[in-house]
Amino acid sequence: MPRTPNTRLRGLLEEADWSGAQLAAALRHLAAEHRQQLGCDRSMVSRWLSGTTPRPPVPALLLEVLSRRLRRPVSAVEAGLSRAPSTVFELSWEADPLRRLSALTRAELDPTRRRLLNAGMYSLAALALPEAWQPHTRPSPVSPRATGRAGRAEIEQMQTMTRVLAEAAQAHGPDHVRTALAAYLGHDVSGYLQASATGDQHRRLLSGAAQLTLLLGTMCAGSGADAPAQHYHHTAAQLATEADDTATYAIALRTMSAHAHDLGHHTPAVLHLAERAVTLTRRTSPIIAAYAQAHLAVIQAHHNKHAALTALAAAERLHELADTTPGPFTHYPAGALHYQRAQTLATLGDTAGATGALTASLRLRTPGERHARALTQARLAETLLTQGHLEAALTHWQAFLDTYPTLHSAHATRRLDVMRRLLHPHQRHRATALLLTRAAPLR
Template sequence: MRRLSALTRAELDPTRRLLLNAGMYSLAALAVPEARQPQSEPPPVTTREPSQAGRAETEQMQTMARVFAEAAQLHGPDHLRTALAAYLAHDVSGYLQASATASQHRRALSGAAQLTLLLGTMCAGSGADALAQHYHRTAAQLAAEAEDTATYAIALRTMSAHAHDLGHHTPAVLNLAERAAAVTRHTAPIIAAYAQAHLAVVQAHHNKHAALTALTTAERLHGLADAVPGPFTHYPAGALHYQRAQTLATLGDRAGASGALTASLRLRGPGERHARTLTQARLAESLLAQGHLEAGLTHWQAFLDECPSLRSAPVTRRLDAMRRLLQPHSQHRATAQLLTDAAIFR
């Protein structure tokens, strides 16, 4: 709680925020404590604060988590990071210090863990990877303290996915993905599917059979899950197909990856704008790798059309990849025009 308060307050100071952003990402920091098993009801938590943290406050945190998650998908994370940090620094920190029963305090910790996880993901989307890691780790510890197994599993999965996105495929990253999947034995099927799908992505760098087994498990669990709206209770089918594409691409099945990305694109809803844009770029890359330049250009054009409205490090990385991959084809007229159009995004 002290670390969360210090980090979020530093976020609100422009000078200190620059220092936070300058930190170095560390694979050693992927180690996080085990979640505690639920205990019998302990005595009430009391502090010197006169305020109370009850159902209204935890419901407010759930609403804010949904609002911030939806806004990040529609507009990218850069515009929202400061607002979420301010909410955590001022309102949520107060809720965590307020007097409450033990169960109320655990619910407040759980809500804080989810909001902190969202803030970490926004920081990763802004390119502040070391700071994102601090927030993700803090979220995992808050979830462990709250005895919230589902949020704890999501935090472990998020940390592993962040490392993978940065190009790390080490045993430490795999271990974190395996821990997330193991924890979900005690969660709803949708959380287990979410963890298993990422496990498949990471396992593809280590063990083909294990990767395909995890992918099959994810698809089976997803089929058993109830659709409950919310950033921590819903795993869209489009996202599952995206992880399937990542797994197949690593295993060398380019045609299968393209098919999975096509399915992912078809299933992306209007609220998944950021994810849909990245899927367009990935599909274009996959098609070009199979020699389908014209088809790839169609998807890259769709990707480029969304870029003015989305600011994020993943979008920038896909722009850089597009320029690099298309440069050998720059004599092709349509390719040259696309590269010219992309020149304004620097």
Template sequence: MPKTPNTRLRTLLAEADWSGAQLAAALRQVAAEHGRQLACDRSMVSRWLSGTTPRPPVPQLLLEALSRRLGRPVDAVEAGLSRPPYTVLDLSWEADPLRRLTALTRAHLDPERRRLLHAGVYSLAMLANPVAWSPDAKPPAGSAPDSDGARGRPGRGEVEQMQTMARVFAEAAQLHGSGHVRTALAAYLGHDVAGYLQAPAAEHTHRQLLTGAAQLITLLGTMSADSGADALAQRYHHTAARLAADAGDRAVFAITLRAMATHAHDLGHRTPAVMNLAGRAADAARNAPRIVRAYTQAHLAVTAAPEDRHTALTALRQAEQLHQQADSAPGPFTAYPLAALHYQRAQTLAALGDRSQAIGAYTASLRLRTATERHARTLTHAHLAETLLAHGHLDAALTHWTHFLDNYPHLSSVRAARRLDVMRRHLVPHHRHRPAAALLDRAAPLR
């Protein structure tokens, strides 16, 4: 049967003022950013316009390229890519956040649909269209003028349960890495938490439930990023920010924006959009507790350091002052350990080219890490080793890479696996040095 021309894609191409060759070049660039080689030229674009459906992961790359060019989100339906064999999950950026949470967690728990989620593309265009804060937000849908817990409605007990689960999941991820716990968290969100949010509740209780959900989804987004599911992590973070805004919780909203900016920075993106997002997190935290303000200022320093030394050092000083003045309670959203502040200080100083002080900051961070912070401690050893080697201290670097390898088998973490690959690349030129060769041999069977 004759193919139906993709007039929607042709319309978007005209709106973007792109030729087929220019779209192909943009696609190759986006693919390269995601570590993929894409053989795409003008003739291939012509086939898509004539009605041929591109195979995954091309559709995701195509939507990202068009979204960047047009400065707005472009979904599969608008681009004429929603017919088989390209399967589309209902994950529109502007969709209702509760519906999106349900779709995400159900797909996360289904092996076939999870494959589609993991095949997604991390979107820089989404960073340029972040969630807006609405200070005059109306009571979120689902709330009802009633007393807490009346007639089986969720109340204070469910709010406290969600706070407890956030602590449990965060501690498990710190001790064992995210790979072992994120599916359990997705199941809890999809089954229990989604039910709490859909049930009628007193308005103030419903807002607390939204806050608790936003915190748990932020954790799941960060766990997904640690597991290498970058597009999925971005979806979770975006959903969490929407729910925090609906709850009217500026502190959690700021923390979630900060998580988005941290994820982008960890992936190596150093664009104005990433720095602007870190700045938005700091602005959103302006009236939040000092510990949250310190948390957002510290990462603003990290993102600003490559381009704006003054902004970076100013933000770092503010973070340190706020941390000294802050009161905090134990918990993943109420505490910002001094060890973590030293870690961000080290990242900032390293980006500013001050390796000597960065080494001191990483060392201070390690001294303060507790036994339960295995994940953070392992990554700190790796970054300290890399900084020491860059400063010419091979033997000292080997000491910290030894500690890294001691802890590595106990973690399920793609972030740790990436640091293992970096270690291998750095040590290969030193393979004639016996201790370096021994570490390479020890690392050889590890993944």
């Protein structure tokens, strides 16, 4: 049977003003960004244009490179890829977040589908936030398929689960907690959101679901599963707007921006998310405003020194004024604020200031912040080594290695890899050699 040429993909290629060779180069670059190797050249692009169906991960890569080039989301249908075997979840602000959450958690709990979900592409293009976006609307807060009732007891249960699971992830890393949270969201919480409830109670249930979904996204990011993390963060933002929960919506946008920053992206879209979060916190508590301002300082450090220092000063001032209550969405630890201060100063080239901020952060970390404390120790060791303080750096890396075996975290693994790379030139130093020997069996 003759193949049908993919005229839609050809049209997008013309709109992008790209040749087949340029598209192939962009695909190879994006694959490398996601730590993958892709053998792709002009002849392969020609085959796709003639109607050959690309195999994963090419469909997801194609959509992302075209979206970045055209500065708008490009869907599988628009690119003529709807028949391609792909695990692409559409990141659309118009999609029903409850249906998406259900699909994501089902995939999360199926080992085969979870591997495919984890192998998806993080989309920089999907960070664009529509200025006039309005949440998806339903005819009433109660689903027509509603069974049973949900109210204050279920709301309190969700709040308890949010706190317990967040504490478990902070103590032991996110990997093992992620599956438990996905099961709770997919089974229990999905049922609560379809049950009969008053308008106010339904909004509070949606708000609780948004926070749990945001927490799951952060756990995925901590596990190195960046594509599902982005989908959960996106879904949480939608749920928060449907709940009319400005605070959680602001935290979701801040989290999306922070995730992009952690992956090395500092584009105007990433900055815009951080700025939008700060704008929203004008109607929230000072502690959430401080949380948003601190991250804005981190991002602005890549764009405007004065703006970064202004945002940092605002964060510190708001933190001093704030009254907080325990909880993952109501408390911003002082140690975390100093950590963001260190990130800002390091980007601005103030290494000594960053060292002081990391030292303060480490001093203020509580025993329950085991994961954050280990990451702070690793960052402090890295900063000290750049200043030539090898012995002091080794002390903090020793402490990092003491905790590392109890953590299951991609962030901790990255810091371990950085430690090995930075210490390699010093391997003839006796204490360094002993540390590297101790770290050798760790993964």
